[in-house]
Amino acid sequence: MISALVLAVALSSPAPSPPAAHAEEQHDSGHGSPAEILMHHVLDRPLGLPGHADYGGLHFEPTRHLLFFVIVSGLVLLVVRLALRSYRAGVPAGLGSAVEGLVLFIRDDIAEQNIGHDGRKFVPLLCSFFFFILIAALFGLLPFSATSTGNISVTMGLAVVSFAAMQYAGISKYGVVHHFTGMIPPGLPKWLVPIMIPVEIVGLFTKPMALMIRLFANMLAGHMVITVLLMLIPIMAAIHLAFGVVTIPISLGLALFVMLLEVLVAFIQAYIFTLLSAIFIGMFAHPAH
């Protein structure tokens, strides 16, 4: 069930690449201003793979982030399958116990705590979010790879799925009309209600948008810091070779420290995305009255 929903999340968030960004960033041999090299490293780039489509003004092409999105989704499915296979007579071993620990944590402390007694329906979705974001972030630390959640299209896809889950939670329990009228808290004076309606509607959209920007900016900023620290070496070497050599251990040490911090941030951001999705779903499944 988890795998079906991971696949649904993966297929529901395509990552089209805007053509304007690629017209400016040609894959040169690495010469260019530091800002260009930084952006070249961190932003999305089309690969030379076959297959593209043009619909209207959008140009779809396999890009780095999309490739790693697919690889990470496959890896999540693989990890879950291997974990399931390690069950012997109902007791998991090794990878299975790690995955089971995380799934139980999501079920008990995130889903049931925030959504209540019908939280079990949403556990597969929340597990999909958590494992995908975690493994995408950890995968992006390997050399020659890219963090697919560092692309705003990918995080927008995740936020759209979260938004759909929030609406599903409210509409399936209360029906369309009552779901929307139930957003206005009861017991308000009459003149306040016309003000609350646009506030609630805007709030409906800003919550997933905040999720999207938070995850995207965390992943992007982490990779930019690592790239900038490593780029200090050629910058200092351009001034004088000795400076460059001296900068190597400092820069590598700092970059290693920031990579370790990125591992921690990966866990925290996956947890926060999942937790906030669960809180918002709970807000619509159990409104104030």
Next chain:
Amino acid sequence: MDSKALAYFAAGIGAGLTIIGGAAGIGRLAAAAMEGIARQPNAAADIRGAMIVAAGLIEGISFVSLIVGLLLVLLK
């Protein structure tokens, strides 16, 4: 000053101001968490979890202004 120079200037000042707010907020949060753990050591795990969540939310807000700064620098 032409507009590009103003944009860089604004991005730098914006980043600095943001980090003041973010660091002040997280500093207060960490102080309150330390005090709570000192008063009740057996609630340390709960307090730590709540602290991490709140720190993540505050950082999320500060990252929004990071994006604004990046847009100022990178767009023409």
